[in-house]
Amino acid sequence: MDILFSTELQSLYENRVTNLDKQQLIPEDIIAIVDELSSRDMVNKTVIGHSFSGQALNCLTLGFGPKTVVMWTQMHGDESTATAAVLDVIHLLSAELVTSINADWQSLLTIHIIPMLNPDGAQVGTRENAQGIDINRDAMALQTPEGRALDTLVTKTQPHFAFNLHDQHDYYRCGTDGKSSTLAFLAPAFNSKKTIDPARQKAMALIAELQLQAKPFLPDNIARYDDEYSARSFGDKIAERGISTILIESGHYPNDPNRQVARSMNVFTLLHALDMLCDEASWTDDKTIKELEERYWQIPENREYQLCDLLIKNLGFANNSFTTDIAVRKYDRFEKSFFVADIGDLHEHYGLETIEASGYLYDPGRSYLLSEEICLTNESYISLLKSGFSHFVGDPLLIDNHSDYTVIENPKYWHDDLKMMKGVIPAGFLCKHGERKFAFIMGELVAL
Ligand SMILES: [Zn+2]
Numbered sequence: 001m002d003i004l005f006s007t008e009l010q011s012l013y014e015n016r017v018t019n020l021d022k023q024q025l026i027p028e029d030i031i032a033i034v035d036e037l038s039s040r041d042m043v044n045k046t047v048i049g050h051s052f053s054g055q056a057l058n059c060l061t062l063g064f065g066p067k068t069v070v071m072w073t074q075m076h077g078d079e080s081t082a083t084a085a086v087l088d089v090i091h092l093l094s095a096e097l098v099t100s101i102n103a104d105w106q107s108l109l110t111i112h113i114i115p116m117l118n119p120d121g122a123q124v125g126t127r128e129n130a131q132g133i134d135i136n137r138d139a140m141a142l143q144t145p146e147g148r149a150l151d152t153l154v155t156k157t158q159p160h161f162a163f164n165l166h167d168q169h170d171y172y173r174c175g176t177d178g179k180s181s182t183l184a185f186l187a188p189a190f191n192s193k194k195t196i197d198p199a200r201q202k203a204m205a206l207i208a209e210l211q212l213q214a215k216p217f218l219p220d221n222i223a224r225y226d227d228e229y230s231a232r233s234f235g236d237k238i239a240e241r242g243i244s245t246i247l248i249e250s251g252h253y254p255n256d257p258n259r260q261v262a263r264s265m266n267v268f269t270l271l272h273a274l275d276m277l278c279d280e281a282s283w284t285d286d287k288t289i290k291e292l293e294e295r296y297w298q299i300p301e302n303r304e305y306q307l308c309d310l311l312i313k314n315l316g317f318a319n320n321s322f323t324t325d326i327a328v329r330k331y332d333r334f335e336k337s338f339f340v341a342d343i344g345d346l347h348e349h350y351g352l353e354t355i356e357a358s359g360y361l362y363d364p365g366r367s368y369l370l371s372e373e374i375c376l377t378n379e380s381y382i383s384l385l386k387s388g389f390s391h392f393v394g395d396p397l398l399i400d401n402h403s404d405y406t407v408i409e410n411p412k413y414w415h416d417d418l419k420m421m422k423g424v425i426p427a428g429f430l431c432k433h434g435e436r437k438f439a440f441i442m443g444e445l446v447a448l
Pocket residue numbers: 076079166167
């Protein structure tokens with residue numbers, strides 16, 4: 001957690017809920033925590049519905065003030081960062097550990113939080129619910145019980161502010177300089193003309209102020225999400241009702257696979273947002289809100305798909321008759337297998353790791369034919385790589401892998417024509433002066 005250098009942020013992080021430092025949260029991870037939190041004086045639990053397979057959809061309510069706020073997380077089952085964050089927020093508020101919020105917040109705000117709107121999807125790690133439907137494309141059709149529960153809560157409570165909390169994939173970048181987008185905000189459009197009504201302007205102003213406050217900790221990693229209108233999506237649909245709606249997408253931060261940086265920054269921004277809602281008059285006068293709206297548009301854009309895990313630049317192919325760039329990515333955030341996502345002039349792309357390969361020549365290597373059991377240690381595996389075997393072909397059960405590296409078994413589109421192809425598992429070698437200097441092992445380049 002190298003970003004934490006303020007005492008406030010440090011204290012929020014140290015007092016977070018334990019056992020939630022995971023890539024994927026399932027209902028079992030949070031049930032006991034939700035029960036413990038709802039046993040506290042300040043917190044009330046309501047079951048607002050049941051998932052398609054019958055799991056309770058819990059809503060935790062804090063405060064009894066006139067201004068109403070609704071937050072929901074993990075409507076996409078495989079997006080759990082904000083679930084940990086909202087449980088932290090509930091814990092910190094109800095244990096009176098937050099110093100940065102208006103002391104009267106309970107009499108000013110009523111906050112309804114649904115941690116994990118899609119428990120069925122969370123259980124199996126899918127975006128969709130147990131019907132196979134993306135709940136966030138069900139705002140009009142309302143065919144999912146989870147979508148209906150959210151819709152009913154919004155209708156019943158008529159919130160002034162709604163926080164729609166998601167995760168985005170690792171390859172969004174912030175603006176143009178190749179930094180990961182760790183937090184992306186959006187005040188969604190509610191029609192295709194992208195009209196800015198007073199409620200949307202308020203959401204924009206709130207976001208601009210939150211970005212300012214979070215910027216010292218995340219100077220290069222806060223982006224503004226694309227405001228393409230989508231009538232089927234809840235954020236857009238809720239914004240249409242005149243509710244100030246804020247989307248927050250948690251994203252990648254270097255060396256932080258469990259997204260604890262995004263989690264902490266969610267906690268920080270949500271608490272600051274709640275504090276701002278306690279005293280709206282201080283930032284909604286005509287002049288301030290106009291300035292903040294302008295500032296909102298200056299937040300760097302969230303750009304999709306120009307990042308990759310490993311970018312290899314200027315690698316030579318076919319006896320150095322040409323050079324080109326290779327982008328390697330994971331199939332998805334939770335997978336360990338990688339593929340060649342792009343080949344060609346990738347000078348506008350960025351790698352989470354970048355290798356300058358001028359002077360190196362690509363060699364795809366040979367197949368190792370499995371005929372009997374083979375035990376791999378770091379030493380024996382490296383020695384196979386050194387002798388030119390880049391992957392294994394045959395019965396993978398014959399491999400007893402004790403090495404620290406992944407093994408490439410029966411690659412799907414194997415090729416031996418000295419070029420690489422989009423979609424293949426990256427295997428092979430980088431050679432210089434006729435010697436194999438590095439081996440591709442999935443997303444890694446290993447020095448030989
Ligand atoms: Zn999502």
